[in-house]
Amino acid sequence: MVMLDFRTLAVPVGTVRILEVIFTCVSFSLVASVNHSTHSFWTWCMFTWCFCFCVTVLVIIVEFFGINGKLPCISWDDFTAAFAMLATLMVLAASIIYPIYFTCPSCGRQIGASVTSCLAFILYATEVGLTRTKQGDISSFLSTVPGLLKVLEAFVACIIFICLDQVIYSAHPGLQWCVAVYCICFIFALLIILFTIFRLLTLFPAPFDKVLTFCNVLAVLMYMTAVVIWPFYTLKDFPRPNSCNKFCPPWDYLVVISFLTCFNLVAYIVDTVYSVKLVFFTG
Numbered sequence: 001m002v003m004l005d006f007r008t009l010a011v012p013v014g015t016v017r018i019l020e021v022i023f024t025c026v027s028f029s030l031v032a033s034v035n036h037s038t039h040s041f042w043t044w045c046m047f048t049w050c051f052c053f054c055v056t057v058l059v060i061i062v063e064f065f066g067i068n069g070k071l072p073c074i075s076w077d078d079f080t081a082a083f084a085m086l087a088t089l090m091v092l093a094a095s096i097i098y099p100i101y102f103t104c105p106s107c108g109r110q111i112g113a114s115v116t117s118c119l120a121f122i123l124y125a126t127e128v129g130l131t132r133t134k135q136g137d138i139s140s141f142l143s144t145v146p147g148l149l150k151v152l153e154a155f156v157a158c159i160i161f162i163c164l165d166q167v168i169y170s171a172h173p174g175l176q177w178c179v180a181v182y183c184i185c186f187i188f189a190l191l192i193i194l195f196t197i198f199r200l201l202t203l204f205p206a207p208f209d210k211v212l213t214f215c216n217v218l219a220v221l222m223y224m225t226a227v228v229i230w231p232f233y234t235l236k237d238f239p240r241p242n243s244c245n246k247f248c249p250p251w252d253y254l255v256v257i258s259f260l261t262c263f264n265l266v267a268y269i270v271d272t273v274y275s276v277k278l279v280f281f282t283g
Contacts, residue, residue, distance in 0.1 A: 157186035
């Protein structure tokens with residue numbers, strides 16, 4: 001017998017999720033009502049709003065009908081925490097990209113979509129804060145700071161992959177190494193996220209906290225090389241063309257990758273500090 005749990009809609013997290021559904025729906029509806037575009041950024045923004053809308057509706061339905069308690073193979077708290085963090089980052093990116101590329105002073109619907117997207121970002125960030133648990137609670141690892149950092153690291157790597165140009169990095173072994181760094185560290189982060197959600201941490205050959213520390217230290221060392229190598233080759237051999245005005249996509253992507261490489265290095269350093277503290281200074 002299915003029991004309806006109305007409390008899931010009345011608690012703060014439930015209210016926030018309902019508002020997320022409303023604002024993401026308004027965002028993609030407004031954008032869909034104007035001219036469509038084949039631009040990859042437009043596609044990314046639409047996918048973000050539709051994806052977050054659908055998954056949030058799914059989360060609300062599952063908790064309302066109490067189905068989450070009947071999924072023993074999935075850590076529901078980790079799943080919702082990981083999705084909230086991912087949605088926060090995706091909607092933040094869409095809230096920045098869409099106004100820059102697709103709005104104008106007289107574009108009322110586009111401006112409205114940008115505003116509701118920003119509101120959705122605030123709501124998802126609020127959900128992240130509401131679902132966080134105390135550090136060290138391994139049963140809900142993705143709700144902790146290290147868990148949220150893992151989602152952040154994987155997301156930043158995905159943005160780097162979107163910006164990569166195979167013609168550029170295939171010409172230099174150093175740039176190929178940087179791409180390998182992005183891929184290897186992304187795989188590490190993704191495996192940790194998936195193993196946590198599907199309760200497979202016991203399959204690790206060593207204690208999870210030690211495996212996590214090892215992966216983080218390795219990622220920091222690898223990203224330190226990429227931070228030096230990627231800008232050295234790309235910005236030296238591919239200067240900004242003089243014909244570019246405000247935007248110059250090929251060159252802009254190189255700069256974005258350089259910035260995101262530095263950003264992810266900082267994220268991995270912070271992640272490593274938390275892991276080392278957890279392993280060596282928490283008794």
